[in-house]
Every structure is written in C-alpha cells, then in structure tokens.
Amino acid sequence: MSDKVQARERFIGEFDGLVEDLKTILNDYKMPQEAIDWYVRQLYYNTPGGKLNRGLSVIDTYCILTNQKVEDLDKETYKEVAILGWCIELLQGFFLVSDDIMDQSKTRRGQPCWYLVEGIGNIAINDSFMLEGAIYVLLKKYFKSEKYYVDLLELFHDVTFQTELGQLLDLTTADEEVVDLAKFSLDKHSFIVIFKTAYYSFYLPVALAMFVAGITDSKDLKQAEDILIPLGEYFQIQDDYLDCFGTPEQIGKIGTDIKDNKCSWIVNQALKLATPEQRKVLDENYGRKDDEKEAVCKKLFNDMGIEKIYQDYEEEIVSKLRTDISKVDESRGLKGEVFTVFLNKIYKRSK
Known part of the structure; x- marks a missing residue:
C-alpha cells in the first residue's frame, strides 16, 4: 500500500467516529431514529466519496509546520487535525449538494446527485444545511477550550460567505x-x-x-x-x-x-x-x-x-x-x- 493510500485510509478511519458524535447529539435531542438514519445515510453519501485533497491538506500542512511525519503524529494530535480536515470536507459536501440542485446536475463522484436519489428530492436542500451545521457542532465539541476557537469559527464563516459570493456571480x-x-x-x-x-x-x-x-x-x-x-x-x-x-x-x-x-x-x-x-x-x-x-x-x-x-x-x-x-x-x-x-x-x- 502506497503512502498516499495509507494516508487516505487513516483519514477516512476518523470519519466513523465523527458520525457517531453527531448521532449522539441527535439522540440527546431525542430525534426519531428514522431521522437519525436519514442523516447518517446522507453524511456517508455526500462527504467521504471525493478525492479528500482539502481535508488531507490540513494534515500535510500541519506536519510541515511542526517538522513531523504523518505516521509519527500521536493519536490525539492526528485526530484533532483530521477533524478540521473533515470539517472542510463537510463544507465541500454542503457546497456540492446545493450546487448540484442549482445546476440541475445529474451525477457527482460517479453516482447520482443526492437530490436525484429516489425519495430525496428537495429534502436535499435541508440536507445540505445539515452538512454545514455539522461543522459547527464538531468545532464546539472538540475545540471550544482552545484559544483559537473563535478564529476557527470566523474562518469557516468568512470562507463560506466568500464561496457563496463567488457562486452568486457564477450563477x-x-x-x-x-x-x-x-x-x-x-x-x-x-x-x-x-x-x-x-x-x-x-x-x-x-x-x-x-x-x-x-x-x-x-x-x-x-x-x-x-x-x-x-x-x-x-x-x-x-x-x-x-x-x-x-x-x-x-x-x-x-x-x-x-x-x-x-x-x-x-x-x-x-x-x-x-x-x-x-x-x-x-x-x-x-x-x-x-x-x-x-x-x-x-x-x-x-x-x-x-x-x-x-x-x-x-x-x-x-x-x-x-x-x-x-x-x-x-x-x-x-x-x-x-x-x-x-x-x-x-x-x-x-x-
């Protein structure tokens, strides 16, 4: 297995835990099981299927800045950085699900666009919002005690708005x-x-x-x-x-x-x-x-x-x-x- 494949597999390995975190929060809200199952299904359908370059870049950049190799990062440090990588991939999922509806696209990542999956339709609009919402749930859970927590929030909000401005002009x-x-x-x-x-x-x-x-x-x-x-x-x-x-x-x-x-x-x-x-x-x-x-x-x-x-x-x-x-x-x-x-x-x- 190449280093690139190993890096991707390790990164994907963190996603299940984040989905469990989100399920726990929905359970705490006493969300009905069928709604939790829906959310979990769309998280897996719309988030981990791409190249994951953006998420992996967070880890690679952190390693360069701290003079470490990815394989040498301890479990907790790796998880912390990987969570931020997955937050970008959730943002990407939010953009792609909504963009596909706006463009009336047919396929994404080799499968039907989420809104075209049987039984989904315009519910995909709300699903895209929930992909974005997951970012802030995870940031709060894992980074609230960090001195740069507000910086993370502002960064995600600013970049999301900037991307939407670009989308507006494109459309x-x-x-x-x-x-x-x-x-x-x-x-x-x-x-x-x-x-x-x-x-x-x-x-x-x-x-x-x-x-x-x-x-x-x-x-x-x-x-x-x-x-x-x-x-x-x-x-x-x-x-x-x-x-x-x-x-x-x-x-x-x-x-x-x-x-x-x-x-x-x-x-x-x-x-x-x-x-x-x-x-x-x-x-x-x-x-x-x-x-x-x-x-x-x-x-x-x-x-x-x-x-x-x-x-x-x-x-x-x-x-x-x-x-x-x-x-x-x-x-x-x-x-x-x-x-x-x-x-x-x-x-x-x-x-």
Whole structure:
C-alpha cells in the first residue's frame, strides 16, 4: 500500500467516529431514529466519496509546520487535525449538494446527485444545511477550550460567505438558459474562481493547520493568503484549460464548459482577442447543448492560439509564485515548503 493510500485510509478511519458524535447529539435531542438514519445515510453519501485533497491538506500542512511525519503524529494530535480536515470536507459536501440542485446536475463522484436519489428530492436542500451545521457542532465539541476557537469559527464563516459570493456571480454571469457573452470578462472570471474555489480549497486548509500549529500572527496569515489565492486561481485556470484541451482519457471526464456556457478563462481569452467575425461565431455557437457547435468553438480556440496563451500564462504565474514563496518570512514558524508542496502538485498536472 502506497503512502498516499495509507494516508487516505487513516483519514477516512476518523470519519466513523465523527458520525457517531453527531448521532449522539441527535439522540440527546431525542430525534426519531428514522431521522437519525436519514442523516447518517446522507453524511456517508455526500462527504467521504471525493478525492479528500482539502481535508488531507490540513494534515500535510500541519506536519510541515511542526517538522513531523504523518505516521509519527500521536493519536490525539492526528485526530484533532483530521477533524478540521473533515470539517472542510463537510463544507465541500454542503457546497456540492446545493450546487448540484442549482445546476440541475445529474451525477457527482460517479453516482447520482443526492437530490436525484429516489425519495430525496428537495429534502436535499435541508440536507445540505445539515452538512454545514455539522461543522459547527464538531468545532464546539472538540475545540471550544482552545484559544483559537473563535478564529476557527470566523474562518469557516468568512470562507463560506466568500464561496457563496463567488457562486452568486457564477450563477448570474453564466446562465445556461440565456447565453449572453457580453456578461463575461476576465475580471469576473477572476472574482468567481478566487471566491468560489481558491479561498476554501487552498487558503482554508493551510490557515486551519496554522492555527493548530500556533502560527496565528496576522502577518503570517496574510503571507499565506497572498500566495494561496493566486495559486488557487492558477489551479482553476488550469482546470478550464484541461476541460477544453484535455482528452477524456487524460482528465477522467468529458469537458462540458463550452456546452454549459461557463465563464471560463478560455472563452474570456478568446473574447478578448476575437475579430468581429470570430465574435459572431462565438455568439452563435458557445453555450449550446450541441456537439457540432461545441466542435466549432474548439476549432476557433485552436485557430486563435489559446493553448499557447495558456502555456505562456502558466510559466509566468509559476515563476512569480516561486519568487513569492522564496521571500516568505519564516521567522514566526511559517514555512515556504507549505506552498511549494501545493505548487508542485499543480504544475503541469494533466488531470
């Protein structure tokens, strides 16, 4: 078994205990058994099934900051850090269950979206709220006596609101029913990806690990934010690129951004460069549920050299990030290695 698989298995091993904690609280409230069973079922359906990268990043970051290996963490310390990792995965579950309803998506993580499971329907809306609520129940149970407890609460509340702001702009900019490319811009794309993805996927795991490791100076949190937010934006731009130019065999899925009228980095680059004739082609073909029209858009992107523009962007942003990482002030315990690990996972990824 590889180290990566072992790390994932150990992390998953903590989830059962957290579910038991939540069951105990519902029992204390004298919740009927059928409702408890429902909640447990949806916790397992919507939380542990993904890649778990965000949750695992809390543990990895904590280990770097404290000069330890994951396997050397004592049971109690590991559990404490893993709980925060699972809180992010619960937040992710909350976002995905609600997002799938808003987007009318069909599948998630290789299975039907929760709201489409027989007998669920709109109850999934409340289920998403209960995934979020579990975060604060667990934080109270395990961290109330810690001096950074309020910091954890504020961090989760702030990042949740930031993500919802990004979702709002995404939903109002890229309506699948009414295609209007005049609403798109690189500035809007930047706001959407920073607020919808970068804060909760990149900044949140690191900030949580920093609090547990005792690195709480506002200057260090700002250093982390200033590197992780551009890094998260780069990650999403890379995702946009792979959605368009990657093959299904390569990325493990069929790209849908063009058909879904997504305000992606790719189409925004094309809009910036388009001649009136090319703009007309985009207006007539982008955001349509049609294979031939999708192919027209892809050919146009190829003709415009968007792939080369992305490759140039990637080298430029990675060079800047490496420079910024090299300048991290490590005098209070923060380490540039934290950011290098994130960057190395992303750079030139193909899926």
